[in-house]
Amino acid sequence: MINKKSHLPIYYQLEEEIKKLIEEKQLQPGDLIPSEREFSETHEISRMTVRQAINNLTSEGILEKQRGKGTFVAQAKLEQSLQGLTSFSEEMAARGMEPSSRMLSFQRVKATNHVANRLEVEEGTEIYEIKRIRLADSIPMAYETSYMPVTLLPRLTEEVASHSLYGYVENEQKQSIKKATQSIEASSATKEEATILEIEEKSSVLLFHRTGYLENQKPFEVVKSIYRADRYKFFIQLER
Amino acid sequence: MINKKSHLPIYYQLEEEIKKLIEEKQLQPGDLIPSEREFSETHEISRMTVRQAINNLTSEGILEKQRGKGTFVAQAKLEQSLQGLTSFSEEMAARGMEPSSRMLSFQRVKATNHVANRLEVEEGTEIYEIKRIRLADSIPMAYETSYMPVTLLPRLTEEVASHSLYGYVENEQKQSIKKATQSIEASSATKEEATILEIEEKSSVLLFHRTGYLENQKPFEVVKSIYRADRYKFFIQLER
DNA sequence: AAGTGGTCTAGACCACTAT
DNA sequence: TAGTGGTCTAGACCACTTG
Numbered sequence: 001m002i003n004k005k006s007h008l009p010i011y012y013q014l015e016e017e018i019k020k021l022i023e024e025k026q027l028q029p030g031d032l033i034p035s036e037r038e039f040s041e042t043h044e045i046s047r048m049t050v051r052q053a054i055n056n057l058t059s060e061g062i063l064e065k066q067r068g069k070g071t072f073v074a075q076a077k078l079e080q081s082l083q084g085l086t087s088f089s090e091e092m093a094a095r096g097m098e099p100s101s102r103m104l105s106f107q108r109v110k111a112t113n114h115v116a117n118r119l120e121v122e123e124g125t126e127i128y129e130i131k132r133i134r135l136a137d138s139i140p141m142a143y144e145t146s147y148m149p150v151t152l153l154p155r156l157t158e159e160v161a162s163h164s165l166y167g168y169v170e171n172e173q174k175q176s177i178k179k180a181t182q183s184i185e186a187s188s189a190t191k192e193e194a195t196i197l198e199i200e201e202k203s204s205v206l207l208f209h210r211t212g213y214l215e216n217q218k219p220f221e222v223v224k225s226i227y228r229a230d231r232y233k234f235f236i237q238l239e240r
Numbered sequence: 241m242i243n244k245k246s247h248l249p250i251y252y253q254l255e256e257e258i259k260k261l262i263e264e265k266q267l268q269p270g271d272l273i274p275s276e277r278e279f280s281e282t283h284e285i286s287r288m289t290v291r292q293a294i295n296n297l298t299s300e301g302i303l304e305k306q307r308g309k310g311t312f313v314a315q316a317k318l319e320q321s322l323q324g325l326t327s328f329s330e331e332m333a334a335r336g337m338e339p340s341s342r343m344l345s346f347q348r349v350k351a352t353n354h355v356a357n358r359l360e361v362e363e364g365t366e367i368y369e370i371k372r373i374r375l376a377d378s379i380p381m382a383y384e385t386s387y388m389p390v391t392l393l394p395r396l397t398e399e400v401a402s403h404s405l406y407g408y409v410e411n412e413q414k415q416s417i418k419k420a421t422q423s424i425e426a427s428s429a430t431k432e433e434a435t436i437l438e439i440e441e442k443s444s445v446l447l448f449h450r451t452g453y454l455e456n457q458k459p460f461e462v463v464k465s466i467y468r469a470d471r472y473k474f475f476i477q478l479e480r
Numbered sequence: 481a482a483g484t485g486g487t488c489t490a491g492a493c494c495a496c497t498a499t
Numbered sequence: 500t501a502g503t504g505g506t507c508t509a510g511a512c513c514a515c516t517t518g
Contacts, residue, residue, distance in 0.1 A: 009486080010487080010488075035502075037502085037504095045489085046488060046489045047489090047490085048489075048490090052488090054504095059299065066497085067495075067504055067505075068495075069496085069497060070497095070502090070503060070504080071503090179479050180477070181478075182476050183475050184473065184476065185469055185474070186427070186446040186469035187444055204426040204444055206425065206426040227426075232425070234424040234425070235421070235422070236421070236423075237420070237422075238420040238421075238422055238450075239418060239419050239420075249505080249506060250506080250507075275485080276484080277484085285507080286507055287509085287510095288506095288507070288508075289506080292506085305484095306516085307484075307485055307515055308484050308485065308515035308516035309483095309484065309515085310484060311485080
């Protein structure tokens with residue numbers, strides 16, 4: 001299994017091996033994994049190297065150690081995957097619902113002062129404006145308006161936008177989407193929003209404002225989302 | 241500096257020493273710290289032990305390593321501290337407001353099924369129930385109800401609770417507060433909540449449910465907070 | 481070429497858990 | 500008592516950065 005001549009560190013190869021065993025269900029959550037000394041002997045590597053692999057997986061929350069007892073496969077936590085920056089589709093799928101989208105409008109407009117500031121472009125710059133309804137199990141969940149600079153994605157079409165927008169951006173820009181800042185507030189639905197979301201006017205809604213950034217720290221999208229409060233809660237893990 | 245006979249691990253003593261140097265400004269953000277081999281020689285400890293100390297501080301974001309160059313004191317990031325699990329007082333102070341608190345009630349009650357589940361205790365177990373108004377610049381911002389097991393803090397008094405509750409918990413339990421899960425939803429104020437928060441009934445509010453955990457993964461508090469939507473927005477940094 | 485962090489070894493003793 | 504993870508040592512070679 002371990003290739004000592006590989007340019008990949010041994011501890012890394014062992015990490016991958018253990019993760020594979022878990023993915024293939026040969027190791028299940030709660031299972032006791034082989035001891036450090038056992039790995040050391042069977043793989044003919046030093047115990048300190050085994051420890052480095054196991055410590056890394058522990059800090060990733062994949063394994064859990066118990067003094068005197070052994071090392072166990074941690075319980076898979078749904079919430080853990082929801083921790084970070086996920087798309088609507090990913091999030092709803094993780095909650096066991098079928099995500100879909102309905103495009104309301106797709107057009108090029110001139111950036112208002114507000115959006116221009118957030119996208120770090122000049123006011124009046126041409127940007128895409130995309131309005132969508134997000135559905136889960138065919139029920140309206142959120143009303144989303146996105147803005148993106150045309151210069152970043154000159155060949156974006158409505159067709160592409162209705163499919164995997166994030167994947168398209170990452171391909172076009174050869175950069176991955178790594179960070180976003182988001183504000184969350186409570187509000188009540190306007191008449192337009194209520195109609196679209198099929199709720200009563202003035203119903204409670206969660207209002208999100210997100211700015212997404214590429215690896216080079218340049219903003220690529222500004223999104224405003226309105227979620228139905230009766231069907232949606234936001235979960236977050238906090239640490240310090 | 242290092243006491244090899246101490247029951248405290250050497251790497252831990254070294255961590256404390258380095259942190260102290262930073263606190264005392266003998267090491268400033270951006271400064272190059274002594275190399276691993278230098279620490280190893282001056283403290284007469286193994287380089288692997290030095291590495292353990294430095295790696296821990298690196299994963300805490302206190303130090304930053306650069307291959308071939310050395311290890312540096314990281315820039316202090318305000319956002320970093322706000323990213324995670326902060327107390328109301330810390331958060332408001334960071335926003336430039338003066339935090340304060342008004343105790344509404346402090347009593348021992350029996351855990352309902354709902355709270356017992358979250359605190360992982362038996363239904364009917366005795367718990368503290370603490371109701372407070374949280375103010376910023378003397379304006380009501382949030383209405384907070386906390387529950388904590390009595391067994392965890394047998395000597396908790398109203399006096400203590402009105403001061404630094406988190407600090408008290410950390411002292412009593414000899415464990416730090418590391419994690420919390422939180423849900424965020426939109427709601428509208430009940431009559432009671434509206435009165436307390438000095439807003440109109442049915443006004444939009446942000447509703448938080450938080451469960452806080454100690455290092456040993458045991459829950460120590462369950463909190464329900466109602467924030468005025470007109471004065472409070474929640475900010476979060478997302479990464480993937 | 482010298483210095484740095486990254487990886488790795490082959491031992492050792494300790495504290496803790498289980499039987 | 501045997502087995503586990505926690506800590507520690509005194510070396511070694513590597514890849515990388517800088518003078």
